Amino acid sequence: SQQGEEDPQALSIQEGENATMNCSYKTSINNLQWYRQNSGRGLVHLILIRSNEREKHSGRLRVTLDTSKKSSSLLITASRAADTASYFCATGSPRGSARQLTFGSGTQLTVLP
Amino acid sequence: GAGVSQSPSNKVTEKGKDVELRCDPISGHTALYWYRQSLGQGLEFLIYFQGNSAPDKSGLPSDRFSAERTGGSVSTLTIQRTQQEDSAVYLCASSITSGGSKQYFGPGTRLTVT
Numbered sequence: 402s403q404q405g406e407e408d409p410q411a412l413s414i415q416e417g418e419n420a421t422m423n424c425s426y427k428t429s430i431n432n433l434q435w436y437r438q439n440s441g442r443g444l445v446h447l448i449l450i451r452s453n454e455r456e457k458h459s460g461r462l463r464v465t466l467d468t469s470k471k472s473s474s475l476l477i478t479a480s481r482a483a484d485t486a487s488y489f490c491a492t493g494s495p496r497g498s499a500r501q502l503t504f505g506s507g508t509q510l511t512v513l514p
Numbered sequence: 515g516a517g518v519s520q521s522p523s524n525k526v527t528e529k530g531k532d533v534e535l536r537c538d539p540i541s542g543h544t545a546l547y548w549y550r551q552s553l554g555q556g557l558e559f560l561i562y563f564q565g566n567s568a569p570d571k572s573g574l575p576s577d578r579f580s581a582e583r584t585g586g587s588v589s590t591l592t593i594q595r596t597q598q599e600d601s602a603v604y605l606c607a608s609s610i611t612s613g614g615s616k617q618y619f620g621p622g623t624r625l626t627v628t
Contacts, residue, residue: 494612
């Protein structure tokens with residue numbers, strides 16, 4: 402099964418509400434990253450949280466990491482229609498692994514105006 | 515500075531033809547990745563280049579797929595004898611190092627095999 406599974410697969414909310422997306426993974430990680438993708442094109446990096454961190458903020462984004470549960474959450478506060486996109490978590494493997502970032506299948510967020 | 519660029523942005527080809535997709539990474543980035551994304555799906559890892567090391571080809575789905583990176587910069591992904599199931603968006607990314615660094619993505623090439 403896949404490292405980095407997002408939940409839910411799809412989320413629809415009203416503008417102004419908060420959106421929470423979750424990510425679970427299976428193996429040890431060096432860091433966990435969240436990316437955003439509009440319209441099936443390139444991904445944009447949002448935030449990186451290291452394995453020794455528990456919470457990180459960037460603007461309206463808040464990421465938590467629980468390594469004991471092998472899970473992370475991305476919270477977007479006061480959502481806007483422009484936040485509509487797919488959101489992916491990606492796990493960075495510990496040093497020594499040739500391929501060191503593994504992406505999940507994504508959460509499609511729709512923010513209704 | 516310039517980000518990751520990919521060309522062409524769209525490619526329509528007939529089944530059985532070969533295609534070449536190009537990626538220009540950010541200057542100075544030693545790591546380069548190719549991914550494939552089918553409609554509404556997540557990213558499927560294809561191949562990874564890190565400096566002068568042998569590439570990690572473990573994600574290539576068949577021997578019809580190959581990639582090279584010349585001079586540690588530009589990369590070309592080649593698909594021979596294309597099949598309809600090869601239709602997808604092919605994304606390239608680069609990072610300053612490996613070790614799970616932040617990746618910078620290009621806009622992708624949308625490949626349609628008819």
